[in-house]
Amino acid sequence: MIKFLYGSGNADIRYKTGFDGHNPVFFVDNGKNKYLFLDDLEYGTYDNVGRKAFGVRAMRLDPYIDSAKENHDDAALRCKIAFAVLKSSIIRKNKVLISKDLPVDMADYLRRKKIDIRHVGEMYPDRVTKSAREIKIIKGIIGRIKIAFKKIEFILNNSTIKKHQIFYKGKILTSEVLKKEIDQIFIDHGLKRKTESIVSCGVHSAIPHHCGKGPLKPGLPIVADLFPRDERTGYFGDMTRTYVKGEPSEKLKKMFKAVSQARDNAMKKIKAGVSAKEIHEECADTLRCHGFDTKDGQGFIHAAGHGLGLDLHEKPHVGPSSGHLLEEGNVVTIEPGLYYRGIGGVRIEDVVLVTKSGCENLTNYPCKFIQ
Secondary structure: OEEEEEEOOOHHHHHHHOOOOOOOEEEEEOOOOEEEEEOOOOHHHOOHHHHHHHOEEEEEOHHHHHHHHOOOOOOOHHHHHHHHHHOOOOOOOOEEEEOOOOOHHHHHHHHHOOOEEEEOOOOOHHHHOOOHHHHHHHHHHHHHHHHHHHHHHHHHHOOEEEOOEEEEOOEEOEHHHHHHHHHHHHHHOOEEOOOOOEEEEHHHHHOOOOOOOOEOOOOOEEEEEEOOEEOOOOOEOOEEEEEEOOOOOHHHHHHHHHHHHHHHHHHHHOOOOOEHHHHHHHHHHHHHHOOOOOEOOEEOOOOOEEEOOOOOOEEEEEOOOOOOEOOOOOEEEEOOEEEEOOOEEEEOEEEEEEOOOOEEEOOOOOOOOEO
């Protein structure tokens, strides 16, 4: 059996080859040898250093494209190229493992051509535990994200409140202003957004994935959730803090205290062998003990965390229905939050490394609520 992958931006291909190009590529792994098929626009970008580091043989795809063009089957060209690759003298295999990422039309065409296609849930399940190299990369990304948070805090600390507005350098401070500063820091430090960063305030902060827009208001929660990707390696970082400029309500203070305690309690419980579901339940129990229930789409309405690596969200899932046991080497986020439509939201997110006896906080950054 061989493993057969296709696409651009495919995390499994990046994991086994270190390659991330613009055009779709084919990757074949027979357990002994690995082949990466690149068109002539991409072939020269996979340098010898990358090939040696990952033990991958780069192959020109264009001869297989030419062969596919001579195939007059009623199928998309990419499907015929896939067949040409699998029937080449290098591969010549009929039994193939594919993942859910392979396009349906491609899988159907290969079956029509008598290729024995078998689906596998996880092509490389070892991705769930991180190597020393990967841990170093993720920790470095978080270090650069913290530069953006220091900038956010600097701006909030150096802003003023006038007539129920926050002013910075004589202008009303908005979500867009902070995001522009964040983007510049990302550019300067080799990070790239996958989607828009979250800097949400007030009613917007009560919606966990609302990106935020418009003026930031005094006394209301400002949720900053930054999750960029490292341009060189493709790995993600993820970090969230919640701030208030001015005096928050007593309810907001209690929410922040509860969320902080939930994070701390969850981290104390983390170690190899503990179920990920228990970590979520620890967060939920702590928030309930502080008087915060979840009902009617309000309260603690998302999972306590997720795995982090070449995908922003990957296994292990740290949620109420998770079936995962934590393993040494897992890198996961811990991000309890509370959300109420009449008040706003509070979320704190750190990234931790699971160890045999506990966890290491890779974020290791203070949570200062009032700025």
